[in-house]
Amino acid sequence: MAADPALHPHIHTLYSEHHGWLQGWLRRKLGNAFDAADLAQDTFLRILTAPDHTPEKQCDWQLREPRAYLTVVAKRLLANLYRRRSLEQAYLDALSALPEPLAPSPEQQAIILETLQEIDAMLDGLAPPVRQAFLMAQLEGLGYADIATKLGVSERTVKRYMAEAMARCILLVA
Amino acid sequence: MTVQRTAVVVDKAVALQAAQWFFLLQSGEATAADRTRWTRWRAADPAHEAAWQRAEQVSGKFGRLPGALSMPVLGRTVRSDRRAAVKALAVLLTAAPAGWLAWRASPAREWLADHRTVTGERRELRLADGTRLQLNTATAIDVAYGATQRLVRLHAGEILIETAPDAVPSSDPGYRPFIVETAQGRLRALGTRFVVRQHADDRSHLTVLDGAVEVRPDGARSLTAVVRAGEQAMFSAKAVGEITAAAPDADDWSRGVLRARNMRLHDFLAELGRYRPGVLRCDPAVADLRVSGVFQLRDTGPVLDSLPQALPVDVLFRTRYWVTVVASGG
Numbered sequence: 442m443a444a445d446p447a448l449h450p451h452i453h454t455l456y457s458e459h460h461g462w463l464q465g466w467l468r469r470k471l472g473n474a475f476d477a478a479d480l481a482q483d484t485f486l487r488i489l490t491a492p493d494h495t496p497e498k499q500c501d502w503q504l505r506e507p508r509a510y511l512t513v514v515a516k517r518l519l520a521n522l523y524r525r526r527s528l529e530q531a532y533l534d535a536l537s538a539l540p541e542p543l544a545p546s547p548e549q550q551a552i553i554l555e556t557l558q559e560i561d562a563m564l565d566g567l568a569p570p571v572r573q574a575f576l577m578a579q580l581e582g583l584g585y586a587d588i589a590t591k592l593g594v595s596e597r598t599v600k601r602y603m604a605e606a607m608a609r610c611i612l613l614v615a
Numbered sequence: 616m617t618v619q620r621t622a623v624v625v626d627k628a629v630a631l632q633a634a635q636w637f638f639l640l641q642s643g644e645a646t647a648a649d650r651t652r653w654t655r656w657r658a659a660d661p662a663h664e665a666a667w668q669r670a671e672q673v674s675g676k677f678g679r680l681p682g683a684l685s686m687p688v689l690g691r692t693v694r695s696d697r698r699a700a701v702k703a704l705a706v707l708l709t710a711a712p713a714g715w716l717a718w719r720a721s722p723a724r725e726w727l728a729d730h731r732t733v734t735g736e737r738r739e740l741r742l743a744d745g746t747r748l749q750l751n752t753a754t755a756i757d758v759a760y761g762a763t764q765r766l767v768r769l770h771a772g773e774i775l776i777e778t779a780p781d782a783v784p785s786s787d788p789g790y791r792p793f794i795v796e797t798a799q800g801r802l803r804a805l806g807t808r809f810v811v812r813q814h815a816d817d818r819s820h821l822t823v824l825d826g827a828v829e830v831r832p833d834g835a836r837s838l839t840a841v842v843r844a845g846e847q848a849m850f851s852a853k854a855v856g857e858i859t860a861a862a863p864d865a866d867d868w869s870r871g872v873l874r875a876r877n878m879r880l881h882d883f884l885a886e887l888g889r890y891r892p893g894v895l896r897c898d899p900a901v902a903d904l905r906v907s908g909v910f911q912l913r914d915t916g917p918v919l920d921s922l923p924q925a926l927p928v929d930v931l932f933r934t935r936y937w938v939t940v941v942a943s944g945g
Contacts, residue, residue, distance in 0.1 A: 446809055462816065527691065528688060528689075529689075530689060530833075531688040531691040531703050532684075532688045533684075533836075534687070534794075535684050535685075535687045535688050535763055535764075536684065536766070538687075538763040538764050538791070538792055545681065545684075552679060553679070553680060553681070553684065553685075555677050556679050556680055557680065557685060557689060559676060559724075560676055560677070560680075560689060561688075561689055562674075564689065572689075572690075576686060576689055576690050579677040580675075580677065580680065580682040580685050580686050580689070581682055581686060582682070587662040590669070600638070601792060603634070603638050604631055604638065605631075605634075606634075607630075607633075607634035607637060607670060607673065608627065608630040608631040608633070608634040609630075610669075610670075610673040611625065611630040611633055611666050611669045611670050611673060612625065612627065612630045614669045614672050614673050614676075
């Protein structure tokens, strides 16, 4: 990774002038200095490593409205962080509700949690009924008719939901 | 050395086609002709083949997940939204019934059962498993009974819970623990009767009448505490406060009464105010007067009317919704 600030003079300026401010902004959002420091760092890293054609690299806008620009990137990371944390919590809850013999081994758990995080990130942004329908089919093995009844929509709509959710996953899967 | 990811660009339209093919083939309804068309489609463009490979990759990821564990995780309502929604709710409840309805009708909540009471209202619910739930004034809850747990989310107000034992014993794989979630943490019932109140100031209060309840603050999940019958505790997202002897009147509201024993007038009016729409204020000059008695909550008007007979105070009704209690003759 090319992390030499000299190669990215804009980002260097951005960093030296606004890093402290961003960290303060994040600290107020998160209520904790450690996460804020991490996330501020991640924000600059994201900007530094973003491909040149992405909005992150459009230097014009970086320089004109540096703080607005930083908060846009930071907010996205913040939302990711919240999502990951809420998933971890839900995962631990679901796990603690499983009786001991059914609980997966630590190795399995690591894979499951990682896979859950990946899928959760891919599904992020889908409308809730689309997400529900897709999960019912993929995780619970429900047929379209059952899903249609549960969600109170037509089978045709369920079919559309499925394609929409899968298409999104296809676009985002790593 | 770097491994280049495939240079083929899959766009939205191609992804959608791949998804449609995927479900057609998965459905088992694909004909021989469909399969031929599918093979041709894949060969027609490297992007088609790439999209197809990714569809299989996605499917493979789902295949690695145990359903019982994954459904409550991926199907959860995302927490940050939930928090924001809970904050917004406090405002909506007092200010904008139309907004509240809109929020309630939002699609994210379609598959959750919702219940609420308005100020002054109390209601009893019996849940699918026989658990008895009483909602005190100005209370909002979600009931989310799933395959692995029985969850009640308390957004605002106060509830009294008498859990029914789950149909299967706790040693059974199908056992579902009973959990109450507030904005500060989770309570796990260990067979029991208890009262939970969501305060507006980022705290929750628990009183256990029978059995025991485990408290787990959201922000400090290792700081679990068990509150037993006859005990109470306040908790925030960061910590569980001192566990003390429960007030004997913690569930009086469920019988429609407010019991005061040498209670400060200020505290008494604050409590009474929960059951009245509008503002009920106490002049600091009379805040430390003491009140004793048992008061009906169904209609708080007569309670206020009777105050000047028991105490040296006047009750000023600026409007029906704006009441101030001041020193008499003032």
